[in-house]
Amino acid sequence: MNVQWYPGHMTKAKRQMQEDIKLIDLIIELVDARVPLSSRNPDIDELGKNKSRLILLNKSDLADERQNEAWKTYFQAKGFYVVKVDSRNGSGMKAINNVIQEACKEKIERDRRRGIKNRPIRAMVVGIPNVGKSTFINTFAGRACAKTGNKPGVTKGKQWIRLNKGVELLDTPGILWPKFEDQQVGIRLACVGSIKDDILNMEELALWLIDYLRENYKGILAERYQITEEGTSVEVLEAIARARGCLKKQEELDYAKASLILFDDFRSGKVGRDHIGEGAIMKTIAEIKAEFAAADMSSYPALYEIYKEDTRSGVQKLIAQCRKKEAALEAEKQRIENMKVYEHKYEHLGYLCGIDEVGRGPLAGPVVACAVILPQDSRILYLNDSKKLSASKREELYDVIMR
Numbered sequence: 001m002n003v004q005w006y007p008g009h010m011t012k013a014k015r016q017m018q019e020d021i022k023l024i025d026l027i028i029e030l031v032d033a034r035v036p037l038s039s040r041n042p043d044i045d046e047l048g049k050n051k052s053r054l055i056l057l058n059k060s061d062l063a064d065e066r067q068n069e070a071w072k073t074y075f076q077a078k079g080f081y082v083v084k085v086d087s088r089n090g091s092g093m094k095a096i097n098n099v100i101q102e103a104c105k106e107k108i109e110r111d112r113r114r115g116i117k118n119r120p121i122r123a124m125v126v127g128i129p130n131v132g133k134s135t136f137i138n139t140f141a142g143r144a145c146a147k148t149g150n151k152p153g154v155t156k157g158k159q160w161i162r163l164n165k166g167v168e169l170l171d172t173p174g175i176l177w178p179k180f181e182d183q184q185v186g187i188r189l190a191c192v193g194s195i196k197d198d199i200l201n202m203e204e205l206a207l208w209l210i211d212y213l214r215e216n217y218k219g220i221l222a223e224r225y226q227i228t229e230e231g232t233s234v235e236v237l238e239a240i241a242r243a244r245g246c247l248k249k250q251e252e253l254d255y256a257k258a259s260l261i262l263f264d265d266f267r268s269g270k271v272g273r274d275h276i277g278e279g280a281i282m283k284t285i286a287e288i289k290a291e292f293a294a295a296d297m298s299s300y301p302a303l304y305e306i307y308k309e310d311t312r313s314g315v316q317k318l319i320a321q322c323r324k325k326e327a328a329l330e331a332e333k334q335r336i337e338n339m340k341v342y343e344h345k346y347e348h349l350g351y352l353c354g355i356d357e358v359g360r361g362p363l364a365g366p367v368v369a370c371a372v373i374l375p376q377d378s379r380i381l382y383l384n385d386s387k388k389l390s391a392s393k394r395e396e397l398y399d400v401i402m403r
């Protein structure tokens with residue numbers, strides 16, 4: 001299935017955003033808390049480098065609270081300021097002002113040193129369509145001043161909305177484009193309702209969701225609709241239609257209606273609420289593996305948190321492997337620390353050098369010995385007696401030592 005809905009005019013929007021970014025100090029990026037990865041485009045990291053960054057986990061009311069917390073930690077570990085918000089009812093708004101001050105403290109300090117007083121922080125809101133940019137601006141600014149609708153390039157002159165606490169917001173949000181190269185992204189965005197239903201083939205999407213739920217969360221559909229999950233996905237959709245009395249005239253089953261019921265239930269969390277976060281239900285095991293592989297080990301705890309509720313054995317096995325990897329690294333650090341026992345004991349003597357004997361067997365004659373003395377704070381992992389190292393590891397360590 002191929003979900004496509006944002007053709008053309010993106011180059012223009014991107015150019016516009018590049019211009020707008022020059023005018024601002026802070027980028028406020030909205031992501032959908034249910035699918036925070038699919039609903040963001042990392043191109044903004046390049047466009048917005050050197051700017052302060054705040055990520056808002058919007059629609060947090062529709063996502064699982066534990067997952068919200070985990071995603072918050074995840075993005076914080078990547079250096080973003082993060083606030084969870086519900087732009088519709090305004091929750092989380094109060095916290096934003098303080099976080100903005102914190103995120104821009106370097107700029108405020110720089111202004112102070114140059115004798116500039118009270119220059120407002122200028123910010124702009126960015127995000128993909130339907131993520132809630134206009135709703136957020138209206139709620140945050142406290143009046144209906146943002147234009148709704150997704151038409152890039154509607155701004156004529158630059159309009160700034162003056163907020164309290166010395167913050168000014170560009171009234172037109174920057175529209176980012178989803179990363180459609182990955183098909184799953186489009187499907188995920190469609191599943192959470194971030195792509196307007198009228199341009200989607202809802203029945204086809206429903207069949208995809210049925211397969212996904214059956215494969216990853218066996219029993220969820222059976223429990224909700226009191227049906228059997230066996231058979232083809234069309235048969236399951238049929239069973240849902242029958243269970244919910246979705247009939248057209250002449251007793252014909254109404255698949256479109258059954259699909260809508262399934263999506264209403266899914267989007268409001270009645271089917272798989274606990275798993276609606278992208279971390280759990282919306283990803284394949286291969287995708288999660290790739291995410292772990294790309295992550296720094298310091299991000300592992302945040303990832304564990306995101307996936308701890310995921311009952312798939314493949315995911316739990318992956319977490320166990322990563323924990324083992326972490327433990328092994330800790331043990332290695334400890335081993336290196338233990339090797340420094342003499343250095344610590346005799347550190348008052350200055351540089352220390354230990355020399356091993358040159359083999360016990362043959363009489364070697366005059367012995368030439370040499371040693372590499374490493375800096376005192378050096379912590380080169382996996383350093384060991386050369387006999388205990390493979391040839392390739394020795395080569396690798398040679399480069400590290402000589403660096």
Ligand code: G4P
Binds near residue numbers: 085086132133134136
């Ligand atoms: P955009 O400017 O980024 O394109 O998005 P927009 O504000 O138009 O919001 C898209 C939809 O998301 C709207 O729903 C809006 O109400 C909803 N929304 C925005 N923020 C939140 C939030 O924090 N929580 C929830 N639950 N919904 C949110 P709609 O059905 O398209 O329109 P409407 O009839 O509700 O206005």
